[in-house]
Amino acid sequence: MANILVYALQYEGAFNKNSLGAVSEAAKLAAEIGGEAHAIVVGQGVSDDLAGTLGNYGATKVLNVEGPEGLAQPVVDAMAAAVAAGDYGYAIFGGGLLGFEVGAGLAARLDAGVAMEITAVRADGGKLVAERPILGDSAISQISFRSDVGIIISRLNAFEIKETGGTAAVESLSVEFSPFSGQATMITRGEQRGADVDIEGADVLIAGGRGLGAEEGFELCEALATAFGGNSAVAATRAVVDAGWFPYAGQIGQTGKTVAPKLYLAAGISGAIQHKVGMQGAENIVAINKDANAPIFEFSDLGIVGDLNKIMPKLTEAVKAKKGA
Amino acid sequence: MKICVLVKEVPDAAVQKKIDPSTGRMDRSGEKNLNPYDTHAIEAAMQLKESGAMAVDEVVAVTMGPDSAERALHKAVSLGADRSIHLADDSLAGSDVAATGYALSKVLEKEAPDLVLLGQQSDDGECYTIGAVVADHLEFPSLTQVIKIDVEGGTKLRAERQAEYGYDTVEINLPAVISVGDAINEPRYPSLKAIMGAKKKPLDKVSAADSGIDAAKVGGDNSAAQWTGSSEPPKKEAGRIIEDEDTAETVDQIVAWLDERKLI
Ligand SMILES: Cc1cc2nc3c(=O)[nH]c(=O)nc-3n(C[C@H](O)[C@H](O)[C@H](O)COP(=O)(O)OP(=O)(O)OC[C@H]3O[C@@H](n4cnc5c(N)ncnc54)[C@H](O)[C@@H]3O)c2cc1C
Numbered sequence: 319m320a321n322i323l324v325y326a327l328q329y330e331g332a333f334n335k336n337s338l339g340a341v342s343e344a345a346k347l348a349a350e351i352g353g354e355a356h357a358i359v360v361g362q363g364v365s366d367d368l369a370g371t372l373g374n375y376g377a378t379k380v381l382n383v384e385g386p387e388g389l390a391q392p393v394v395d396a397m398a399a400a401v402a403a404g405d406y407g408y409a410i411f412g413g414g415l416l417g418f419e420v421g422a423g424l425a426a427r428l429d430a431g432v433a434m435e436i437t438a439v440r441a442d443g444g445k446l447v448a449e450r451p452i453l454g455d456s457a458i459s460q461i462s463f464r465s466d467v468g469i470i471i472s473r474l475n476a477f478e479i480k481e482t483g484g485t486a487a488v489e490s491l492s493v494e495f496s497p498f499s500g501q502a503t504m505i506t507r508g509e510q511r512g513a514d515v516d517i518e519g520a521d522v523l524i525a526g527g528r529g530l531g532a533e534e535g536f537e538l539c540e541a542l543a544t545a546f547g548g549n550s551a552v553a554a555t556r557a558v559v560d561a562g563w564f565p566y567a568g569q570i571g572q573t574g575k576t577v578a579p580k581l582y583l584a585a586g587i588s589g590a591i592q593h594k595v596g597m598q599g600a601e602n603i604v605a606i607n608k609d610a611n612a613p614i615f616e617f618s619d620l621g622i623v624g625d626l627n628k629i630m631p632k633l634t635e636a637v638k639a640k641k642g643a
Numbered sequence: 644m645k646i647c648v649l650v651k652e653v654p655d656a657a658v659q660k661k662i663d664p665s666t667g668r669m670d671r672s673g674e675k676n677l678n679p680y681d682t683h684a685i686e687a688a689m690q691l692k693e694s695g696a697m698a699v700d701e702v703v704a705v706t707m708g709p710d711s712a713e714r715a716l717h718k719a720v721s722l723g724a725d726r727s728i729h730l731a732d733d734s735l736a737g738s739d740v741a742a743t744g745y746a747l748s749k750v751l752e753k754e755a756p757d758l759v760l761l762g763q764q765s766d767d768g769e770c771y772t773i774g775a776v777v778a779d780h781l782e783f784p785s786l787t788q789v790i791k792i793d794v795e796g797g798t799k800l801r802a803e804r805q806a807e808y809g810y811d812t813v814e815i816n817l818p819a820v821i822s823v824g825d826a827i828n829e830p831r832y833p834s835l836k837a838i839m840g841a842k843k844k845p846l847d848k849v850s851a852a853d854s855g856i857d858a859a860k861v862g863g864d865n866s867a868a869q870w871t872g873s874s875e876p877p878k879k880e881a882g883r884i885i886e887d888e889d890t891a892e893t894v895d896q897i898v899a900w901l902d903e904r905k906l907i
Pocket residue numbers: 415526527528529530554555556557558569570571572573574575585586587588589590591592593596606607608609612624625626627763764771788
């Protein structure tokens with residue numbers, strides 16, 4: 319028998335959706351391999367009531383650990399302590415960023431195998447096998463584990479959230495943090511750089527990437543979004559948000575928003591997996607890219623190979639004309 | 644102070660990457676290059692050194708890989724590293740992330756760096772986790788995907804990165820392990836002189852045994868994460884592609900396509 323331990327990332331009193339999905343998935347898998355799904359929460363003064371809500375997603379036990387938030391290494395200490403005290407065969411993490419750092423640190427600590435970017439997990443003879451799409455999603459590899467604990471880090475939005483109406487026993491676990499995990503201190507967390515734009519509610523998203531060339535390039539996206547009118551907005555990739563060309567609130571992807579508009583139109587975006595995971599639910603995907611080999615064309619419904627500087631202004635005029643007609 | 648930069652040889656961007664179906668490992672027969680993300684880590688090291696923000700005596704490039712990986716080290720020193728270390732041993736082939744991170748940490752342990760820098764991800768494995776593994780073995784604090792590093796008082800870093808809720812600013816005491824995001828800088832091009840001189844800079848080739856690596860913990864067979872098979876992803880219907888030759892015509896076609904789907 320082996321239980322599954324899930325790291326439940328919590329921020330400002332709410333659990334991360336990807337963590338909730340991971341708890342649901344762990345509950346399903348635990349039932350298949352004859353164990354239980356337990357969750358672990360690390361934070362400052364997280365109430366047992368909040369921790370207990372994870373029972374509603376299938377956790378039978380929640381370990382509540384008092385410790386610093388937003389940094390991976392204290393969580394590695396906490397999970398290693400939980401594994402030492404319990405009977406765990408697997409640790410599962412929802413998609414995002416912190417889970418990658420915690421899962422990898424834990425793999426090192428426990429001499430364990432780790433599989434990342436996992437989109438599906440199946441039980442096979444009492445063991446778990448993880449599926450990872452690789453090389454631009456052109457193949458899927460199956461990964462199994464030889465270590466006592468197998469570590470599974472999922473891709474963003476890989477697992478569905480299922481409410482069970484269940485309850486969980488909450489136990490506090492006191493952890494002795496390792497000296498090095500105290501050598502990093504959070505100064506500010508979750509800073510929202512740039513204006514508060516709303517992309518989640520839009521029907522039409524005109525997304526811009528590094529191919530726009532400069533911050534001013536976003537004017538082309540704004541003009542096209544305006545031409546579509548109605549419920550349209552402009553969105554962006556991490557590359558241009560990191561560069562300060564566009565607000566963080568408008569970023570699609572692994573460490574940004576997940577969107578599912580009726581129309582997603584990309585201008586100068588390569589289509590990296592970490593971007594794709596946030597927009598692949600769009601009903602219609604159109605991409606303009608000057609590189610015929612850009613990965614985005616692999617998952618576009620309509621791809622235009624060409625210079626966005628030539629196409630975007632004319633497209634804006636044509637959409638306006640069509641609207642006026 | 645010493646900065647070690649981890650660099651990896653990957654299939655060149657122009658090569659169609661593929662997996663050898665019999666082993667589940669990367670087919671590395673084509674043209675290879677230094678992982679483009681690692682050039683940002685080298686540049687970050689050079690900027691820390693050249694700005695005097697840290698009293699850096701030495702920048703050392705470290706790789707683990709087959710013989711050919713030496714070329715990635717030549718490129719790394721042409722971009723400014725002072726010397727390089729090549730961990731090469733047949734016993735290491737096929738190592739998973741945990742084993743690769745462990746092996747690299749043994750080489751780093753001997754070097755005792757004040758800062759270890761690495762790229763945000765490799766262009767082939769894309770696991771983005773080597774930094775966290777290395778850091779745990781070295782017992783150094785660590786952060787990944789960092790896009791800004793400021794040095795405070797010579798022994799402490801203030802690092803910024805985007806995580807799932809926005810931008811975090813974290814203070815980290817040295818020694819530390821930092822993976823840098825590609826937005827941190829614009830890597831320089833090596834000068835012709837630097838390229839010519841690269842082969843003259845010291846390159847140490849070390850074996851697993853030289854580095855004190857426990858042979859039972861590395862290599863494909865000993866790795867805890869095992870590749871056990873592969874499958875084809877569900878096929879998505881290929882989209883329509885328009886090559887833009889006459890932009891007016893292209894735009895007409897886009898508008899007609901959108902109109903058919905009632906998107907305008
Ligand atoms: C842990 C992690 C998390 C991440 N999270 C996210 C995330 O949340 N969201 C996200 O978007 N990314 C994320 N990334 C980054 C991601 O991997 C890519 O680096 C990023 O999405 C690339 O952005 P881009 O497409 O704008 O830039 P690039 O990849 O540089 O692509 C620019 C494209 O523009 C094209 N182009 C250039 N000029 C023109 C022109 N004149 N006309 C037409 N096309 C042109 C080029 O051909 C190219 O394909 C993450 C990465 C990591 C490691």
